[in-house]
Amino acid sequence: MDWPKFKMGKVTVKDSSDVVGKVKTPKRASKDHNAPKRARSAYIFFSTAVTKKIREANPSWTQTEVMREAAQRWKEVRPNR
Secondary structure (H helix, E strand, O other), X not given: OOOOOEEEOOEEEOOHHHOOOXXXXXXXXXXXXXXXXXXXXXXXXXXXXXXXXXXXXXXXXXXXXXXXXXXXXXXXXXXXX
16 A cells, blocks of 8 residues: 655645645734724623622632632522513
8 A cells, every 4th residue: 555654734745855845824814903802791790890899808818719709609699580
């Protein structure tokens, strides 16, 4: 059997001496820094408000402990229907 030895980009070659140049992949479009940002979720609004209260009540807590408490409070919230 004659199996190819190398795979380079999108071109399969049998020997590295057969390669003339690399296959160019299309470049990704640059990000528009002036574009509007994504909308905030309900959890982000909630955690922003609650973390301030948690830090005031427990100033010695680390960021991890504060966010753990905020997540626990989020689980206890019931949606208004």
